Amino acid sequence: MTKILPFKAVRPTRDKAGLVASRPYEDYSNGELTAQLEYNPFSFLHIINPGYKFQHSIKGDKRFQLVKNRYLEFKEDNIFFKDEEPAYYIYKIITRANTYMGIIAAASVEDYENNCIRKHEDTIELRENLFKEYLKVVGFNTEPVLLTYPDSPVIGEILETATANRPEYEFSTYNKETHYLWRIDDKDTIATIQGEFEQMSCLYIADGHHRCASSYLLAKESKDNNPGHTGTEPYNSFMSFLIPESELKIYEFSRLITDLNGWSKEEFLVQLDEWFRIENRGQEVYYPSKKHHFNMYLEGEFYSLYLRKTNYEFTDSLSTLDTYILYDKILKPVLGIEDLRNDSRIAYIHGKNDLVEIKTQVDSGKYKVGFGMLPITIDEIKQVADEGLTMPPKSTYIEPKLRSGLTIYEF
CATH class of the missing domain: 3.30.1760 (Conserved hypothetical protein from pyrococcus furiosus pfu- 392566-001, domain 2)
Structure with a gap:
């Protein structure tokens, strides 16, 4: 039984979504990064590279605080807003070779702790703690963990029906990808999706092992420091992108x-x-x-x-x-x-x-x-995870890779 919840995302206004969305920071060459920061004031890169405002490279805890400051400025300038009701978010990417579609939602830290969300890679303690401290300071996460689940006809039908409507976002990128986002806030549909995931015995991490581990560490620390802990606090979950096993693309x-x-x-x-x-x-x-x-x-x-x-x-x-x-x-x-x-x-x-x-x-x-x-297959990944084993580093390169800044999960 797995718990997958809707949440109130912070996200860009419709007119700025394509300008805000960015690839992972490390994917940019120095020239690309400079051009984005120089000519696109709405890029999410301004948030995760806060020192650019002062033409100064900043590291450590000071950088974390400046990331939070840039994020708050985006909210103050009405580039970002927060949804009033919890929702699931359907995200679709069409590339030159493949189409991916899944659900952005909040996954349970408790499920990760209890091995209902299973891993196949080792994590490095130093990186786990560093990202945990980052999350604690900035108070948000914008990079969903990629989880995969057995193909579900019920969920598939819901996605097909929902995506027949006009999307919240639709934009293309320089590498000839098209990105779409829809919002599901109908309570009956939410209950159906939630019920489908509750029937699944486990989910599998495809990409984002360190993000899972860091979210778990943050939840554990937050719980210990909160005498009034109820289990419903946002830190008890982490943002994830759930995609059917058949739609994953695994490279070697x-x-x-x-x-x-x-x-x-x-x-x-x-x-x-x-x-x-x-x-x-x-x-x-x-x-x-x-x-x-x-x-x-x-x-x-x-x-x-x-x-x-x-x-x-x-x-x-x-x-x-x-x-x-x-x-x-x-x-x-x-x-x-x-x-x-x-x-x-x-x-x-x-x-x-x-x-x-x-x-x-x-x-x-x-x-x-x-x-x-x-390439390694999804069945091999699942079998290794089921046996509690871990693959050698760099065993898989898995797509899709999502854009940052389209949905943000606040703690």
């Missing part, structure tokens, strides 16, 4: 390594031969067609690597993941890379970029070898 991350850990090319191939059947493909760009098949680019040539299954023992859901097999049989024992998050010898390219990008990076001399594989 390729691995790039700077050196062969002292091995010559010939010695390196001999080491791999213990666990993989190797075929030199020359200049033929090889894409894996099956699980446990990998591609490798080394010194101007492509290779296919097929796991020798007669040698390898599958013990649990983690051991079947190609990202784990690559780590367990090549990256760690042969190339000496144990810390996949922090080792400077490894870099990642998400699978939306073509395999040719691996070739380009290796040919440039920056990296010595690159590896690719098929």
Whole structure:
């Protein structure tokens, strides 16, 4: 049983929605960021980059307070307003390749604590606490956690009916995406959606593990500091974007390594031969067609690597993941890379970029070898989460990626 609630969103006025909405801060190049801050006074980037107002870079707690100040200024200037009644918000994105549609709502911190909202990645304590402090100071969250649920005909029909009406927002972006937002505040419809989620035994985090963990820490601290705690306070929930499993798009991350850990090319191939059947493909760009098949680019040539299954023992859901097999049989024992998050010898390219990008990076001399594989499936993610295991870092790159600033959840 999962608790998914409507909430009163703070959001931009209809005429400014497209101007306010921004991609995640780290997605912008320096030139793009400067242009947005210079020429678009309504961009949400002004809130999350508050030092721009003073032409000064500000970090730490002082930055958190300035973020809150910029946010309050947007409200004072009537760029933002708060809905008077709780609602669910349908968000739809049409890209050049895919269409995504789901519900923005408040998910329960208690469900996360009780493993009704299940994770498949480890989190870093330092990042959890940093974002918790950020949330505590600014008092709002604008980046929904991406949750996925089993396809529901009932919810699907509600979304189709609601989206036949005029949206609250409709705007296009420079990367040829179109974004839509509808509001559902009808009490009967809200009750039906809520009831559907209550029948689901669990939900799964697709993206946003640190945001979940930080929200949990904030709720725990707030509860401890509130003698009148009732369980209905806004800090007991976190904003989420819930999307059916069938609409998730999961890409792989390729691995790039700077050196062969002292091995010559010939010695390196001999080491791999213990666990993989190797075929030199020359200049033929090889894409894996099956699980446990990998591609490798080394010194101007492509290779296919097929796991020798007669040698390898599958013990649990983690051991079947190609990202784990690559780590367990090549990256760690042969190339000496144990810390996949922090080792400077490894870099990642998400699978939306073509395999040719691996070739380009290796040919440039920056990296010595690159590896690719098929994407992990939603069933694999769920199985790992159900078993209480965690995937290696950078196992999945999942879409959709939402714009910031369209719905804001206040604590």
